[in-house]
Amino acid sequence: SQQGEEDPQALSIQEGENATMNCSYKTSINNLQWYRQNSGRGLVHLILIRSNEREKHSGRLRVTLDTSKKSSSLLITASRAADTASYFCATFRWDNYGQNFVFGPGTRLSVLP
């Protein structure tokens, strides 16, 4: 079953605006990661936030994590046309079976020039 669920499924904004994507999950986690995928390419890691962290920044990216609500958000500030891509959250935890690394279905972001 899907662990991470992104919201919205698709988002279209103008260049310069901020883009916010949300991710919800169901079980306890060790960390949550956000990845980006350009059309026809593999995923690229953007940022990782551990379960004991609440907020993290990397350039124009800001990630928050609320473990009590089992949710995370990714904010991209001052968006550019080059930010057009699909964005995936992925939860990671160790369980009785070993690694449990689960991706959500993704948010398709379109940044219009």
Next chain:
Amino acid sequence: NAGVTQTPKFRVLKTGQSMTLLCAQDMNHEYMYWYRQDPGMGLRLIHYSVGEGTTAKGEVPDGYNVSRLKKQNFLLGLESAAPSQTSVYFCASSYPEAGADTQYFGPGTRLTVL
């Protein structure tokens, strides 16, 4: 460094045929993974390996086999391909540190089973 590479990039099979997808990484990573990506489904883990000679099942292992004979290579095999295995397959590798596991992805293999 080439990072994570996958061979082939595209493949078309007929139902019942077999094939092997090759993943190679030159980052000396311990962990390697095979995922499939279907529209609207995100990535689903097929199998993974935590070291040379070891493999483990992921979320959707049925119909696939894997081998990790060398640390740098992770092979995904389809013994008898089915149309339901039409997908884009991604390999990833990682060198997990305590509490963190960042994955590095290959460019993908687009497989069509007729």
